Amino acid sequence: MTPxxxxxxxxxxxDDFVALDDVSLTVAPGESFGLVGESGSGKSTLLRAVxxxxxxxxxxxxxxxxxxxxxRDKAFYRKVQMVFQDPYGSLHPRQTVDxxxxxxxxxxxxxxxEGRIVRALDEVGLGVSFRFRYSHQLSGGxxxxxxxARALILxxxxxxxxxxxxxxxxxxxxxxxxxxxxxxxxxKLTFVMVSHDLAVVTHMCDRLLVMQNGGVVEQLASTDxxxxxxxxxxxxxxxxASEGFCRKS
Amino acid sequence: xxxxxxxxxxxxxxxxxxxxxxxxxxxTFTLGRERLGIVGESGSGKSQTGRAIxxxxxxxxxxDAKRLEFNGIDLLKASKAERRALRGRRIAxxxxxxxxxxxxxxxIGRQIVETLRAHEPVGKAEARKRALDMLxxxxxxxxxxxxxxxxxxxxxxxxQRAMIAxxxxxxxxxxxxxxxxxxxxxxxxxxVLAILDRLVAERGMGLIFxxxxxxxxxxxxxxxxxxxxxxxxxxxxxxxxxxxxxxxxxxxxxCMPEIGADRxxxxxxxxxxxxxx
Ligand SMILES: Nc1ncnc2c1ncn2[C@@H]1O[C@H](COP(=O)(O)OP(=O)(O)O)[C@@H](O)[C@H]1O
Ligand SMILES: Nc1ncnc2c1ncn2[C@@H]1O[C@H](COP(=O)(O)OP(=O)(O)O)[C@@H](O)[C@H]1O
Ligand SMILES: [Mg+2]
Ligand SMILES: [Mg+2]
Numbered sequence: 001m002t003p004x005x006x007x008x009x010x011x012x013x014x015d016d017f018v019a020l021d022d023v024s025l026t027v028a029p030g031e032s033f034g035l036v037g038e039s040g041s042g043k044s045t046l047l048r049a050v051x052x053x054x055x056x057x058x059x060x061x062x063x064x065x066x067x068x069x070x071x072r073d074k075a076f077y078r079k080v081q082m083v084f085q086d087p088y089g090s091l092h093p094r095q096t097v098d099x100x101x102x103x104x105x106x107x108x109x110x111x112x113x114e115g116r117i118v119r120a121l122d123e124v125g126l127g128v129s130f131r132f133r134y135s136h137q138l139s140g141g142x143x144x145x146x147x148x149a150r151a152l153i154l155x156x157x158x159x160x161x162x163x164x165x166x167x168x169x170x171x172x173x174x175x176x177x178x179x180x181x182x183x184x185x186x187x188k189l190t191f192v193m194v195s196h197d198l199a200v201v202t203h204m205c206d207r208l209l210v211m212q213n214g215g216v217v218e219q220l221a222s223t224d225x226x227x228x229x230x231x232x233x234x235x236x237x238x239x240x241a242s243e244g245f246c247r248k249s
Numbered sequence: 250x251x252x253x254x255x256x257x258x259x260x261x262x263x264x265x266x267x268x269x270x271x272x273x274x275x276x277t278f279t280l281g282r283e284r285l286g287i288v289g290e291s292g293s294g295k296s297q298t299g300r301a302i303x304x305x306x307x308x309x310x311x312x313d314a315k316r317l318e319f320n321g322i323d324l325l326k327a328s329k330a331e332r333r334a335l336r337g338r339r340i341a342x343x344x345x346x347x348x349x350x351x352x353x354x355x356x357i358g359r360q361i362v363e364t365l366r367a368h369e370p371v372g373k374a375e376a377r378k379r380a381l382d383m384l385x386x387x388x389x390x391x392x393x394x395x396x397x398x399x400x401x402x403x404x405x406x407x408x409q410r411a412m413i414a415x416x417x418x419x420x421x422x423x424x425x426x427x428x429x430x431x432x433x434x435x436x437x438x439x440x441v442l443a444i445l446d447r448l449v450a451e452r453g454m455g456l457i458f459x460x461x462x463x464x465x466x467x468x469x470x471x472x473x474x475x476x477x478x479x480x481x482x483x484x485x486x487x488x489x490x491x492x493x494x495x496x497x498x499x500x501x502x503x504c505m506p507e508i509g510a511d512r513x514x515x516x517x518x519x520x521x522x523x524x525x526x
Contacts, residue, residue: 174505203512226508
C-alpha cells in the first residue's frame, strides 16, 4: 500500500543551525502518527517541512506516492492541512467565523460555500449561531474548533496537528481530542500529531517518533510505550517525568 | 504548624461596562509552612486570589475580605508602601510568563544582584557569587554566560528559571508560584519543582502553587484547593485526590488521557449550574 506520507533522510537547516537531522518515517493512510520530544527537538519543523514552510537541505517528502518539490501547489493544500497550537494566533481576530471559513473555499474555487460552511460548523459542534461571531469573541476551545473546521472544509485526507490542545484546559482538551478522533474515523483521515504530552500522543496515535535535538531517538508503538517497552534512556526519562513529581528523600 | 497566611472570605470584583465581574467569590484558607496547591480551569480565579494576597490586583479592582493576614500583619490595613516592602522581601510571586517580571533592558545577572542588594547589605563580589549560585541552583548549566545575557537572549524555559532565581534570592517566607512551570518541558518542570520543594523543606518557606494540572499538583503538594467560578468547591490532602467527592474535581481528573488507559472517547465535564453557588 502506498504510504500517505513518507519522509526519507530529511534535514532542515536555518543558516548554520541544524533543526532537523536525517529524519525518516512513513505513515500509512488512515493512520495516526505522533511526534514527541522536548521543546526545540524539531517537531514543529518537521510538520512545517511537510507543509513547505521550512528550508529542506536534504532528503525527500512523499505524499500519496507523489514526491514533493520545493513549492507546494493548490492541490497539495486540498490534501494536507495544518492546525496549530495557538488558537489565538492562528485565526485573524478581526474576521468573522464565516469569513475565516469562506476564504479557503474561495481560494480553491469550491461551490456551495453556504452549505459547506453550515456543515463544517455543525461537524465541529459549534452550530450556525457561531457563524457571524468574531474570533476574538470565542473561547480557546471554540477557536480551536474553528481552526479544525477551517482545516477540514477543503476535505483534506491528512491533518498535520501541532500541539492542537496544549493551550487548552484539560476538560476542553478532552472535547477537542474526542472531536478529532471522531472526525478521523468518519472521514478516514491520516493524522500526524505533535505533542509534548506523552499521554495525549499515546491516546491519539498508533505509533510515535521520539525526537531530540532534531534527530530521531526511537520509533515505537503506543502500546509498547504503555507497556514500558522502550529502548532508550531518553524515552524512559520522558515516561518517568510524565508520572509527575517524585520526592527523593 | 503556625499559620503563615490567613485568608477569610476573600472577594475580588471588577466593574465593567456590562456589569461587575466577580473573579473571586468568598475564598477561605490558611497556609502554614507547607505546599498548598490551587487548581481549577482558566478563569476560575486562581491568579486573582494570588494577586490579591500579593497586593497586585489591578487598580480598578476591589478587594474585600473578613481577614487577610500574613504573619500577624493585617494586609487589608497595610499601606501601599508597607505592601511594597513586603512584596520585595517576604512575599514573592512567580508568574507564568517571565516577560512581565524581567526587566528587558537589564542583564539577568544584574537584575538578580540588584534584587539581592536591595534586601541585604552584601558586597559586589559576594552578590555576584550568590547570584551565580542561585542560577546554578535553578539548573542553569552555564551561569557565567547567562549572567551577562538579556532576557530576550534566552529561551522561555531559561527565562523562567532566571526569574525564579531572582524571586528566590531574597529568601521570601511566602512564595506564590502562578503556573510557574506550565511553559516548560516536563523534565525541566520537575527540576523547578524540586528547587521549590527544597526551599519549603530547608527554609520553611510557605508555598502556594497555582496550576491547572491537577495530577502534577497532587504529586507535588501537601494539600489541594479546587476552585470553580471564583469559589473553593473542594479542599483535600493531595494524597487523597483519588477520593475527591466533588463532581467537578472528579471530572477534571477523569478527562485527562492516561498512558495505558484505553478510553475512547474521553469522559468530558458536564458542568452543572449548582457548582457555581
Ligand atoms: N525560523 C527559524 N530560524 C532559526 N531557527 C529556527 C527557526 N525555526 C525553528 N528554529 C529552531 O529549530 C529548533 C527546532 O524548533 P522546533 O521545530 O520549533 O521545535 P519543537 O516544535 O520541537 O519545539 C529550535 O532550536 C528552534 O529554535
Ligand atoms: N483586570 C480584570 N478586569 C476584569 N476582569 C478580570 C480582570 N482580571 C481577571 N478578570 C476575570 O477574573 C476571572 C478570574 O481570572 P483569573 O484569576 O485570572 O483566573 P485563573 O487564574 O484561574 O485562570 C476571570 O473571569 C477573568 O476574566
Ligand atoms: Mg513546536
Ligand atoms: Mg491564571
